[in-house]
Amino acid sequence: MKKISSKFLVLILFLAYSSCYYDEAVEEIIPEIPEEQEVSFSEDIQPIFIQEGKDCTTCHNGTVANPDLREGNAYNAIVPDLVVPGNAEASVFYQRLPGNNHPVEAGFLLNTDEIALIKAWIDRGAENN
Ligand code: HEC
Numbered sequence: 001m002k003k004i005s006s007k008f009l010v011l012i013l014f015l016a017y018s019s020c021y022y023d024e025a026v027e028e029i030i031p032e033i034p035e036e037q038e039v040s041f042s043e044d045i046q047p048i049f050i051q052e053g054k055d056c057t058t059c060h061n062g063t064v065a066n067p068d069l070r071e072g073n074a075y076n077a078i079v080p081d082l083v084v085p086g087n088a089e090a091s092v093f094y095q096r097l098p099g100n101n102h103p104v105e106a107g108f109l110l111n112t113d114e115i116a117l118i119k120a121w122i123d124r125g126a127e128n129n
Contacts, residue, residue, distance in 0.1 A: 028112050033120035040129045045121050046071055054108045056098075067093075075128050088122035 033039060049056040049069040060069035067077035082093035096102055099109035
């Protein structure tokens with residue numbers, strides 16, 4: 001009986017710990033995207049969500065996790081609910097990226113260049129361009 005309850009305790013502790021999981025906030029500096037470099041949702045942002053080996057849509061596919069980041073759905077799934085156009089820092093989408101406090105382990109992180117592109121796209125108005 002005693003053994004069972006200590007196993008149970010370990011399980012509870014594990015569940016409590018893993019429910020508090022947040023991946024590390026990016027400690028590296030997010031680079032600035034130069035003014036003259038255009039950032040387009042369809043050409044620069046959507047492709048970040050569906051990279052081989054770093055595919056958000058294995059989970060964010062309308063079934064497993066929200067928001068739905070599949071091509072054709074992603075823009076309307078994140079703007080305006082999770083994105084404040086013109087203010088990345090105030091946008092839940094930006095605050096919760098893999099590599100920047102994503103709420104569960106995604107199995108991979110975005111790198112600082114990818115995070116910088118998403119930040120620039122939001123800061124410049126989050127257009128559907
Ligand atoms: C292993 C599955 C998995 C992968 C891969 C994954 N996510 Fe998530 N993500 C989740 C889960 C689960 C949540 C919690 C929200 C939910 O359950 O709907 C979440 C939450 C989020 C949130 C917060 C949403 C909110 O409303 O607070 C954002 C933003 C996000 N993910 C972005 C991404 C991006 C971008 C990628 C790819 C670079 C990605 N995620 C990859 C599972 C995943």
